[in-house]
Amino acid sequence: DVKVTQSSRYLVKRTGEKVFLECVQDMDHENMFWYRQDPGLGLRLIYFSYDVKMKEKGDIPEGYSVSREKKERFSLILESASTNQTSMYLCASSPTGGFQQYFGPGTRLTVT
Amino acid sequence: QKEVEQDPGPLSVPEGAIVSLNCTYSNSAFQYFMWYRQYSRKGPELLMYTYSSGNKEDGRFTAQVDKSSKYISLFIRDSQPSDSATYLCAMRTQGGSEKLVFGKGTKLTVNP
Numbered sequence: 001d002v003k004v005t006q007s008s009r010y011l012v013k014r015t016g017e018k019v020f021l022e023c024v025q026d027m028d029h030e031n032m033f034w035y036r037q038d039p040g041l042g043l044r045l046i047y048f049s050y051d052v053k054m055k056e057k058g059d060i061p062e063g064y065s066v067s068r069e070k071k072e073r074f075s076l077i078l079e080s081a082s083t084n085q086t087s088m089y090l091c092a093s094s095p096t097g098g099f100q101q102y103f104g105p106g107t108r109l110t111v112t
Numbered sequence: 113q114k115e116v117e118q119d120p121g122p123l124s125v126p127e128g129a130i131v132s133l134n135c136t137y138s139n140s141a142f143q144y145f146m147w148y149r150q151y152s153r154k155g156p157e158l159l160m161y162t163y164s165s166g167n168k169e170d171g172r173f174t175a176q177v178d179k180s181s182k183y184i185s186l187f188i189r190d191s192q193p194s195d196s197a198t199y200l201c202a203m204r205t206q207g208g209s210e211k212l213v214f215g216k217g218t219k220l221t222v223n224p
Contacts, residue, residue, distance in 0.1 A: 031210045033211075042120075042214055042216030043156075043217075045211060050210060090155055092155075094210065097207075099144040100146070100158050101202075103156050104155050105155050
């Protein structure tokens with residue numbers, strides 16, 4: 001079974017802090033994704049990586065950066081957290097050419 | 113017009129009802145059509161997928177794709193309280209971008 005794990009289920013941070021969200025997948029997938037999910041807005045793609053050190057902006061990259069130094073690990077970085085970044089963050093992975101994305105359990109981030 | 117439109121509901125039905133969930137889309141290049149199910153405080157999981165047009169049945173679930181109308185449906189027969197979740201449609205092209213385009217999701221509650 002594919003497993004995608006995220007470093008924290010719940011996280012509370014203060015405004016201005018630097019926040020790291022980590023995602024690890026164990027199926028040797030080339031593609032990894034970071035989404036945020038908000039009521040009424042659905043899933044929105046923040047960043048996408050199709051290979052180690054390769055990344056592509058999604059629909060809402062502002063205020064975020066990413067890092068992919070190893071194939072199995074994809075990190076989302078909030079350089080200076082703000083209250084409007086309070087959200088559920090979901091990581092996903094997929095093989096190249098595969099249609100299915102496999103999601104992690106999500107991290108509920110609250111910025112106060 | 114958004115690429116994928118999905119009525120967010122919420123939808124509340126009695127146990128045993130037939131449920132119909134729908135999405136419309138605008139990109140005629142979409143070839144893979146998926147339904148994800150997301151339980152509360154969990155990541156989405158693939159429920160069913162269809163390639164190109166037609167129907168697919170899996171137990172109480174039927175997925176339909178009408179490419180001429182750019183309309184996809186998910187039917188749930190004999191709905192159960194355990195079907196209570198948010199259902200997201202998702203689509204992608206064959207080849208091209210590895211990204212999925214998601215609907216906003218419909219929240220379904222099946223009442224015992």
